[in-house]
Amino acid sequence: MSKKIVKVNVNGRVLEKAVEPRMLLVHFLREECNLTGAHIGCETSHCGACTVDIDGRSVKSCTHLAVQCEGAEVLTVEGLAKGGVLHAVQQGFYQEHGLQCGFCTPGMLMRAYRLLQENPDPSEEEVRAGMSGNLCRCTGYQNIVKAVLHAAATLRAARAAAA
Amino acid sequence: MNAPKEAGLAERASALQGMGESRLRKEDARFIQGRGNYVDDIRMPGMLHMDIVRSPLAHARIKRINKEQALAIPGVHAVLTAEDLKPLKLHWMPTLAGDVQAVLADEKVHFQMQEVAIVIADDRYIAADAVEAVEVEYEDLPVVIDPYAALAPDAPVLREDLAGKTEGAHGRREHPNHIFTWEAGDAAATEAAFAAAAVTVKARIHYPRVHPCPLETCGCVASFDPVRGELTTYLTSQAPHVVRTVVSLLSGIPESKVRIVSPDIGGGFGNKVGIYPGYVCAIVASIVLGRPVKWIEDRVENISTTAFARDYHMDGEIAATADGRILGLRTHVIADHGAFDACADPTKFPAGLFHICSGSYDIAAAYCQVKGVYTNKAPGGVAYRCSFRVTEAVYLVERxxxxxxxxxxxxxxxxxxRNFIRKEQFPYTSPFGFEYDSGDYHTALDKVLAAVDYPALRAEQAATRANPASPTLMGIGLVSFTEVVGAGPSKMCDILGVGMFDSCEIRVHPTGSAIARMGTITQGQGHQTTYAQIIATELGIPSEVIQVEEGDTSTAPYGLGTYGSRSTPVAGAAIALAARKIHAKARKIAAHLLEVGENDLDWEIDRFKVKGDDSRFKTMQDISWAAYHQAPPGLEPGLEAVHYYDPPNFTFPFGIYLCVVDIDRATGETKVRRFLALDDCGTRINPMIIEGQIHGGLTEGFAVAMGQQMPFDAQGNLLGNTLMDYFLPTAVETPKWETDHTVTPSPHHPLGAKGVAExxxxxxxxxxxxxxxxxFAHLGVDNMTMPHNAYRVWQQLRDCGAAL
Amino acid sequence: MIPPEFDYHAPRSVAEAIHLLGELGPDAKLLAGGHSLLPMMKLRFAQPTHLIDLNRIDDLRGIHEEGDQLVIGAMTVENDLIDSPLLRARLPLLPEVARQIADPQVRNRGTIGGDIVHGDPGNDHPAIALALDASLVLAGPGGERTLPADGFFLGTYMTQMAEDEILVRIRVPAFAPRTGYAYHKLKRKTGDWATAAAAVVLRLDGGRVSHVRIALTNVAPMALRAHAAEALLLGQALDAARIDQAAAAVMAICAPADDLRGDAEYKTAMAGCMFRRALAQAAARCA
Incomplete structure (x- = not known):
């Protein structure tokens, strides 16, 4: 099968690569772009370790083809921090001990990043529902919920200060 | 001392971020920025990919394997079968349990998804296609799934390779499908206790087969350098040093030329203790092809083939007085080990430390017997977030x-x-011979009961039971547990003959920072953070400038790895004692610098000071510099130490847990209304990390109890081998946890710590x-088999006439 | 888990997609959200040699009103159903159902049309389409045709849609004032398919049922509409005896397959239970 050219903006950089149509986005990111933050956990779209942001939506990159990203903007965990400053969700996970082995963390962060734009002031229950596409085997989620709420408060405070 | 000085001391102590501080984790920086380095993140020049052809059948003879179509696919480098490994004598390998296991199926397959052939290709896509293209012809054999049926006189013989072998690694084999019979305790004394008792109870307690299912599957990157004759393998292992020894023994490559590296590990929970055929195959492929070879399991392979846990069928009996004083405990267990005995227990203990099953209770007489049995299921029987078979033991006695x-x-x-071992009885020798180091069970129980207002809960339950229209049934679970962890004293515990000590090497640099290397390997427990805290307190060096490294066998001292809650009890002690060696040398240097005798010095947080003169002192930083340029005469320069710690005993963490559930009488769904966990792990090194470990362990426990299962059909097909069916709860299903603690230090551990994560x-x-x-107790139910999913609980409701 | 090789096509129009479908024949599969198809391909249960990706066809997305009807593009994703002010106001059952499907990420990809035409009895939208009296607009080489949802589902992975057709729109009558509705779905955990689920749409007139639709998910080879139960309730007051009769009629049509979620007895009982809960909530919402 012939390869297809795909042109995609990844973390602000436009890349153009020839890929097999069947190449999964997660493999494209990890092996073609050397961005190994997104992980492969279940391969059947249950665990969310491969979550990235595509055109402003959270997507499981193990169940998405690289060719489908033609013209898209993809954001991965490697693109979260700006100018050496951690994003509020990264800071929140650090402060609240929201990670242990770290394997689910990039997916968790990318989902939290988008969740807090969809809902800047979520309740604990809304965080749990909003993060329910991401599995963690280590933390029991309690500190992940605290981490997301911590980040939400930081982001709200930053917005209030800017206003 | 006056107040300002005390404040100064507190500031200095806190600046170290030592033991007892909820220090934020050092390892987080890389994980939150996507810079972790897991096995699948590793790429090497010229690296090939391996994938595995697996058996669709649980028991069958291999008639023919045709590689031709697979080899014809462009980009496929090799297809190897048992026939190809035979000349290298690598088609079978020894297991840690004294059995042998097929690396690639030799003439027959013994379980569904067993490894039959490997393909090596340019990338994982081509390798996957090649797996599909390998044709294997099988002839069905009768399948044995039930371990009781396996022991029937006319049962099909599963392990033909053991024909005529009546002596196994753990004594006589009575049947072709029998692996071992292991016993502990005093059968006669227990029999006497039962004969004399006013009351006895008996029940079959089944602990179903489950899987640890870490989010990262198993895998490796093997790289053999044919010019240097050196093998480097990055591998998802909880015990890299043991892997190095095994690989050296298997391959004949000197251990000095084998380097095993466990990089970042995406959760282990016992799944990554074993040495799997996939690892061996990747190593062989790299040796044969002279190129690096990567193998990464997929999720179905992980659940189906690498290291299940439990599968204990336990017949329990208790003898007691009429007022509930327990006189005797007895249990007979059938342990389903699958097709090969590949448990990872200390060599002398084929049933692990199951004989902790007298629990937290003062029982005069006890006996247990465990029979290991072969069936047509994947091998394993690992300790899934627990010390060896302790989960099964605690489950039995508490039930x-x-x-x-x-x-x-x-x-x-x-x-x-009424039955707890009393505080003043410690150290307490159990009827199985364990010496419990310390405990205070009554205080812990009282604390939990008070925290939840236990009488009020029981009153509410009585009211619910009295109301026939209640939409829910209310249940209160109360458990006390005692673990035996920190394996272990080498007089009792070894793996392949290597004692289960652990080790630490610390080097303090001239400018006062330090590096420490350990034989353990973190898989999320935060060793890089907590180990540094121990050194900080012991040596007065800020945690921030202490680097902790583990997992690389070329740099770390030999250790047995991280499982069975052994890191803090064993490696933690090694760290403290290595630090104390440095501390002793530092005292000599300080005395030399201050021109006083060693006994004229007091240690204070981060410095030695002259007794009675606060103005004369040398900080650890001063001493570090001096160690490298003005060591006292007769003392060698430098400031480093190695310690291998062989623990005198296990440690015995304990806890009291209470859970309140409401069961929907219409659907069978169980809602956990409240869960309080009180743990006593002795001295607490980092409360934040302890709390996180407890949340995680409770959540895994919830998953096991409420949903995880590995059901097999009569043909030996594992039903539910993806995360669609295998239950890993999300944030929505997971209850909210409450935690509490008491502190009863271990008297024999240098820090008083016992281990907590399991x-x-x-x-x-x-x-x-x-x-x-x-x-269901008021309806006459006294036991139910896990998992307590809605379907199964509803069946119980229906059977009791309680379903709405 | 790696999908087999295939050729990829990303048509920009429905006409182009239909043309490709005709040209490539039965070896081609339509790719919508991909969260059923791609896992099946990774497990090599499905091995199409061509994928026709419908995601680039803008005409297939979006929700608008046409008189008393709501028209939903087949490629509208679940999260867009949840977020649609139009649906929340005029057809609130759909957002409520979408929230119970899969998880947030999957709902960004999974489409209402893909869910309907896939023919998996575990999918939720088929039963909802039955409960809402939806019509399905199919486009093929000969033009468009419109079929009622009732009768569209023939069995597992079998529908009335022909191999050369594409589902382009779903047309649904907006709720009349004071329409009660509910969807109750019993599942093992987030992301799972239903053990059993029931949708109820209801209107009461003077305390008697003037309109009722009952539809069930995952208790038969395809979504079911409970006609007999509806007939028992129509024109009647919702008293306990009637509800019992209707629940018995609901359970009587269930023919679920045994699996790890439960056996036929449990699933049938749960269909009855979900129906009772949905009916009670729908009735409460009729006010």
């Missing part, structure tokens, strides 16, 4: 005590109070079962 309480009409708190798994599982069963 049996509840059953006794129900028979006697005694409250489940009261029966425990307690919540061990303790919570019987608590969930106890709560669910308790909801």
């Amino acid at each position: 049996m005590v509840d059953i006794l309480a129900q028979k006697l009409g005694l409250d489940k708190a009261e029966i425990r109070r 307690s919540p798994h061990v303790g919570s599982i019987p608590t969930f079962t106890a709560a669910v069963v308790d909801a």
Whole structure:
């Protein structure tokens, strides 16, 4: 099968690569772009370790083809921090001990990043529902919920200060 | 001392971020920025990919393997079968349990998804296609799934390779499908206790087969350099040094030329202790092809083939007085080990430390017998977030005590109070010979009961039971557990003959920072953070400038790895004692610099000072510099130490857990209304990390008790081998956890620490079962088999006439 | 888990997609959200040699009103159903159902049309389409045709849609004032398919049922509409005896397959239970 050219903006950089149509986005990111933050956990779209942001939506990159990203903007965990400053969700996970082995963390962060734009002031229950596409085997989620709420408060405070 | 000086001391102590501080984790920086380095992140020049052809059948003879179509695919480098490994004598390998296991199926397959052939290709896509293209012809053989049926006189013989072998690694084999019979305790004394007892109870307690299922699957990158004759393998291992020894023994490559690296590990939970055929195959492929070879399991392979846990069929019995004083405990277990005995237990203990099954109770007489059995299932039997078989043991005794309480009409708190080992009895020798180091069970129980207002809960339950229209049944589960962790004293515990010590090497640099290397390997426990805290307190060096490295066998001292809650009890002690060697040398240097005798010095947080003169002192930083340029005459320069710690005993963490559930009488769904976990792990090094470990362990326990299962059909097909079916709860299903603690230090551990991360798994599982069963207690139910999913609980509701 | 090789096509129009479908024949599969198809391909249960990706066809997305009807593009994703002010106001059952499907990420990809035409009895939208009296607009080489949802589902992975057709729109009558509705779905955990689920749409007139639709998910080879139960309730007051009769009629049509979620007895009982809960909530919402 012939390869297809795909042109995609990844973390602000436009890349153009020839890929097999069947190449999964997660493999494209990890092996073609050397961005190994997104992980492969279940391969059947249950665990969310491969979550990235595509055109402003959270997507499981193990169940998405690289060719489908033609013209898209993809954001991965490697693109979260700006100018050496951690994003509020990264800071929140650090402060609240929201990670242990770290394997689910990039997916968790990318989902939290988008969740807090969809809902800047979520309740604990809304965080749990909003993060329910991401599995963690280590933390029991309690500190992940605290981490997301911590980040939400930081982001709200930053917005209030800017206003 | 006056107040300002004390404040100064506190500031200095806090600046170290030492023991007892909830220090934020050092390892987080890389994980939150996507810079972790897991095995699948590793790429090497010229690297090839391996994938595995697996058997669709659980028991079959291999008639023919045709590689031709696979080899014809462009980009496929090799297809190897047992026939190809035979000349290298690598088609079978020894297991840690004294058995052998097929690396690639030799003439027959013994379980579904067994490794039959490997393909090596340019990338994982081509390798996957090649797997599909390998044709294997099988001839069906009768399948044995039930371990009791396996021991029937006319049962099909599963392990033909063991024909005529009546002596196994653990004694006589009575049947072709029998692996071992292991016993502990005093059978005669226990029999006498039962004969004399007013009350006895008996029950079959099944602990179903489950899988640890870390989010990262197993895998490796093997790289053999044919010019240097050196093998480097990055591997998802909880015990890299043991892997190095095994690989050297198997391959004949000197151990000095084998380097095993466990990089970042995406969760282990026991799944990554074993040495799997996939690892061996990747190493062989790299040696044969002279190129690096990567193998990464997919999720179906992980659940189906690498290291299940449990599968214990336990017949428990308790003898007691009429007022509930336990006189004897007896259990006979059938242990389903699958097709090969590949448990990872200390060599002398084929049933692990199951003989902790007398629990937290003062029982005069006890006996247990465990029979290991082969079936057509994947091998394993690992310790899933627990010390070896401790989860099974605690589950058994806690179920049996509840059953006794129900028979006697005694409250489940009261029966425990009556039978607990009392504080003043420690150190306490159990009827199985364990010497429990320390404990205070009554205080812990009282604290939990007070925190939840236990009498009020029981009153509410009585009211619910009295109301026939209640949409829910209410259950209260109460469990006390005692673990045996920190394996272990080398006089008792070894793996392949290597004693289960652990090790630490610390080097303090001239400018006062330090590096420490350990034989353990973190898989999320935060060793880089907590180990540094121990050194900080012991040596007065800020945690921030202490680097902790583990997992690379070329740099770290030999250690047995991280599982069975052994890191803090064993490696933690090694760290403290290595630090104390440095501390002793530092004292000599300080005395030399201050021109006083060693005994004229006091240690204070980060410095030695002259007794009675606060103005004369040398900080550890001063001493570090001096160690490298003005060591005292007769003392060698430098400031480093190595310590290999062989523990004198295990440690015995304990806890009291309480759970309240409400069961929907229409659907069978169980809602965990409340869960309180009180843990006592002795000295607490980092409370934040302890709390996180407990949350995680409780959540894994919840998953096991409420949903995880590995059902097989009669043909030996594993049903539900993806995360669609295998239950890993999300944030929505997971209950909210409450935690508490008491502190009863271990008297024999240098820091008083006992280990904690597995307690919540061990303790919570019987608590969930106890709560669910308790909801039915008034209907005459005294036991239910896990998992307590809605479907199964509904069947119990239906059978009791309680379904709405 | 790696999908087999295939050729990829990303048409920009429905006409182009239909043309490709005709040209490539039965070896081609339509790719919508991909969260059923791609896992099946990774497990090599499905091995199409061509994928026709419908995601680039803008005409297939979006929700608008046409008189009393709501028209939903087949490629509208679940999260867009949840977020649609139009649906929340005029057809609130759909957002409520979408929230119970899969998880947030999957709902960004999974489409209402893909869910309907896939023919998996575990999918939720088929039963909802039955409960809402939806019509399905199919486009093929000969033009468009419109079929009622009732009768569209023939069995597992079998529908009335022909191999050369594409589902382009779903047309649904907006709720009349004071329409009660509910969807109750019993599942093992987030992301799972239903053990059993029931949708109820209800209107009461003077305390008697003037309109009722009952539809069930995952208790038969395809979504079911419970006609007999509806007939028992129509024109009647919702008293306990009637509800019992209707629940018995609901359970009587269930023919679920045994699996790890439960056996036929449990699933049938749960269909009855979900129906009772949905009916009670729908009735409460009729006010």
